[in-house]
Amino acid sequence: MSITLNDTRGGSAQPGGEEILAIRGGRPLSGRVSVKGAKNLVTKAMVAALLGETTSVLRDVPNISDVAVVRSLLEVHGVHVSEGDEPGSLVMDPSEVESAHMEEIDAYAGSSRIPILFCGPLLHRLGQAFIPDLGGCRIGDRPIDFHLDALRKFGAVVEKLPSGIRLSAPQGLKGANIHLPYPSVGATEQVLLTAVRASGTTELKNAAIEPEIMDLIGVLQKMGAIISYEPNRVIVIEGVDELRGYDHRAIFDRNEAASWAAAALATDGEIFVEGARQQDMLTFLNAVRRMNGDFDIREDGILFRRGGELRPVTVETDVHPGFMTDWQQPLIVAMTQAEGESIVHETVYENRFGFTDALNKMGANIVVHPHGLQDGPRRVPRRQLEQAAVINGKTALHGADIVVPDLRGGYSHVIAALTAEGESTVRNIGIIRRGYERLLEKLTDLGADFDVVG
Ligand code: EPZ
Numbered sequence: 001m002s003i004t005l006n007d008t009r010g011g012s013a014q015p016g017g018e019e020i021l022a023i024r025g026g027r028p029l030s031g032r033v034s035v036k037g038a039k040n041l042v043t044k045a046m047v048a049a050l051l052g053e054t055t056s057v058l059r060d061v062p063n064i065s066d067v068a069v070v071r072s073l074l075e076v077h078g079v080h081v082s083e084g085d086e087p088g089s090l091v092m093d094p095s096e097v098e099s100a101h102m103e104e105i106d107a108y109a110g111s112s113r114i115p116i117l118f119c120g121p122l123l124h125r126l127g128q129a130f131i132p133d134l135g136g137c138r139i140g141d142r143p144i145d146f147h148l149d150a151l152r153k154f155g156a157v158v159e160k161l162p163s164g165i166r167l168s169a170p171q172g173l174k175g176a177n178i179h180l181p182y183p184s185v186g187a188t189e190q191v192l193l194t195a196v197r198a199s200g201t202t203e204l205k206n207a208a209i210e211p212e213i214m215d216l217i218g219v220l221q222k223m224g225a226i227i228s229y230e231p232n233r234v235i236v237i238e239g240v241d242e243l244r245g246y247d248h249r250a251i252f253d254r255n256e257a258a259s260w261a262a263a264a265l266a267t268d269g270e271i272f273v274e275g276a277r278q279q280d281m282l283t284f285l286n287a288v289r290r291m292n293g294d295f296d297i298r299e300d301g302i303l304f305r306r307g308g309e310l311r312p313v314t315v316e317t318d319v320h321p322g323f324m325t326d327w328q329q330p331l332i333v334a335m336t337q338a339e340g341e342s343i344v345h346e347t348v349y350e351n352r353f354g355f356t357d358a359l360n361k362m363g364a365n366i367v368v369h370p371h372g373l374q375d376g377p378r379r380v381p382r383r384q385l386e387q388a389a390v391i392n393g394k395t396a397l398h399g400a401d402i403v404v405p406d407l408r409g410g411y412s413h414v415i416a417a418l419t420a421e422g423e424s425t426v427r428n429i430g431i432i433r434r435g436y437e438r439l440l441e442k443l444t445d446l447g448a449d450f451d452v453v454g
Contacts, residue, residue, distance in 0.1 A: 020428075022424070023424045024422070024449040024450065028269030029446040030447055035252050036088060037058075037059070044212070045216060048193060048220060048246070050118070056094075056246045057084050057245070059086065060249050063088075069114065076100040080092070117186070117189055123173055128166070131164050175201045183206050183233060188213055192204075192235070196239065196243065204235045209233060214229070224242065251280070252277060258284050259408075262331045262415065270303065291311055292307045310339070312342040317344070317347055318347060325347075325349055328344045328346065329409050332344060336391055344389045344391070354409065355409025367389070367390045369390070397421070410428065411432055
């Protein structure tokens with residue numbers, strides 16, 4: 001495998017975004033796809049490699065542009081990155097970590113959200129860090145206040161510059177008591193990656209506990225960290241003086257697995273997702289079953305298909321162990337094919353239904369309520385952020401000319417085009433490469449009918 005910067009076209013805000021597909025839909029997607037390591041673990045584990053004194057090996061790394069961006073940022077800081085002894089493995093040697101020039105780092109401004117996680121490791125290694133302006137999907141404000149508040153508690157000095165932030169730690173980093181206002185995935189990772197080498201003990205309350213975070217804790221423990229996971233979202237980290245490299249096989253990408261499952265339901269096909277594991281997808285599988293989707297759990301993966309006519313369902317996105325915000329977009333395409341009213345309450349991001357405009361253009365009946373539906377309590381109340389989408393099915397979808405807005409919304413556009421009768425033109429396909437490896441090859445393997453036209 002080769003993971004190269006070519007995939008990111010020089011670190012632009014929307015890597016490789018311009019590709020166009022002509023998709024002829026209306027036929028089931030059937031066959032087998034395999035999912036590799038989770039984007040949302042792999043990129044963080046790559047950052048963790050910076051903390052070790054010796055070489056780390058990460059396995060099952062997907063060839064996606066987010067990985068290419070993080071690889072380049074590691075290389076800019078002097079980490080030697082090469083392919084390992086098996087396809088999809090990366091070897092990261094941090095023995096010559098050095099400060100990078102601001103201009104070199106700045107070349108990656110707007111390309112990903114992962115650079116914010118370089119703060120702690122760079123402060124430990126170099127005593128300073130420059131983090132460029134962040135990118136990632138435009139699905140809301142996506143502030144970094146939890147990150148910066150936590151870093152300040154560790155003793156970091158944060159200076160905002162026109163093109164990013166500069167951090168220093170004149171007194172070194174010290175363990176802290178941190179209570180997150182919300183169980184943010186990124187802020188929890190920020191605390192973990194900073195606390196493992198801070199002096200003293202850190203107690204993190206209201207932590208995110210996504211399976212990818214548990215896998216990152218596993219990586220850090222292999223490196224020599226002491227981290228205990230206590231009841232009620234509390235994580236305690238005892239700082240250590242030195243960490244070594246790790247050898248780790250990444251947890252599978254449950255977001256990609258859920259995406260292919262939704263594709264099977266939407267197109268009335270049958271897809272075996274090799275590498276998917278039941279334990280990390282229990283909440284998603286319950287939603288599938290309520291929709292009258294069917295699945296067969298096997299040792300090496302999960303087979304998804306309809307169990308008959310699809311039924312409407314109500315879901316509420318949430319932090320783990322709730323229904324992930326990244327699952328709602330592909331599943332909404334399947335909901336357009338269910339007879340009756342489905343509802344999705346989005347409580348994690350404040351702007352994650354923009355993709356439904358294109359679905360409506362294709363014939364769906366989806367009404368977005370920008371301030372949510374006031375119909376009962378949510379598990380984590382965040383009324384100021386909440387929105388809801390009401391999907392009335394079953395609607396026949398027809399081809400249309402559509403533009404991919406973000407990663408998960410973009411994937412759902414492709415699935416909608418494959419569900420629709422007639423031909424669709426789907427633009428900006430490259431955005432989907434941020435998180436879906438070998439997308440076009442996998443679609444071909446499943447019998448999709450499309451051409452790359454630009
Ligand atoms: C991670 O984003 C994932 N990204 C997202 O996946 C995923 O949707 C999200 O977690 C939720 O599971 C990566 O892992 C790279 P958060 P992250 O911090 O860490 C607010 C995908 O498609 N917040 O848990 O950025 C924030 O605005 C992507 O794969 C603050 O207010 O998510 C949001 O409303 C998209 N201040 C909520 O918390 C902060 O400082 C959850 O964000 C940080 C977050």
